[in-house]
Amino acid sequence: MVLSEKQEALVKESWELMKQDVPRHSFRLFTLIMERAPRAKDLFSFLRDTDEIPENNPQLRAHAAKIFKLTCESVVQLREKGEVAVGDTTLKWLGSVHLQKGVLEPHFEVVKEALLKTIQEAAGEKWSEEMKNAWGEGYDHLAAAIVREMQVQA
Numbered sequence: 660m661v662l663s664e665k666q667e668a669l670v671k672e673s674w675e676l677m678k679q680d681v682p683r684h685s686f687r688l689f690t691l692i693m694e695r696a697p698r699a700k701d702l703f704s705f706l707r708d709t710d711e712i713p714e715n716n717p718q719l720r721a722h723a724a725k726i727f728k729l730t731c732e733s734v735v736q737l738r739e740k741g742e743v744a745v746g747d748t749t750l751k752w753l754g755s756v757h758l759q760k761g762v763l764e765p766h767f768e769v770v771k772e773a774l775l776k777t778i779q780e781a782a783g784e785k786w787s788e789e790m791k792n793a794w795g796e797g798y799d800h801l802a803a804a805i806v807r808e809m810q811v812q813a
């Protein structure tokens with residue numbers, strides 16, 4: 660088994676916590692990504708024409724909420740089935756969006772670090788190595804599935 664039931668519970672618990680303030684965590688996620696990879700900003704259609712990351716951009720928020728949720732779901736699937744089971748249509752869509760936007764493989768590590776740091780800050784005292792590994796594992800499997808799909812479509 661890749662992930663334990665306890666790890667699944669920890670991830671669900673932290674996602675519930677994050678849901679209370681998705682706008683703040685979304686903004687934080689983007690800020691961290693842009694700090695590490697400033698030029699990645701231009702990949703995002705809703706950020707291209709601004710110098711700052713808009714704190715209250717509804718698109719940004721909806722996007723970030725999806726990335727949190729998809730990663731959380733991957734953890735659940737990994738625990739239940741031992742693999743990420745994102746629907747075929749969703750995966751094809753994710754592959755094509757990222758391919759078309761010019762996302763490259765090294766970007767995935769940047770987003771991973773930013774995502775984990777965002778969750779760490781959101782979880783506060785509840786943060787642990789176990790929780791980190793669970794989110795990280797879910798992300799890695801999901802990212803690998805997206806990258807595979809990008810390669811198939813390229």
Ligand code: HEM
Nearest residue numbers: 699702703704705722725726729760762766767770801802
């Ligand atoms: C779009 C998730 C990795 C950059 C999206 C969308 C989702 C998503 C759900 C579509 C949003 C929508 O149209 O509603 C994910 C997940 C990732 C991942 C789950 C990793 C497991 C990355 C990486 C980058 C990236 C590494 C590189 C910086 C983008 C860009 C868009 C996008 C530029 C298009 C935004 C626009 O509409 O202009 N992502 N993403 N993503 N993602 Fe990702």
Ligand code: ISQ
Nearest residue numbers: 688689719722723726770
């Ligand atoms: C989409 N893809 C990757 C990272 C993201 C971060 C915030 C919002 C949307 C995203």
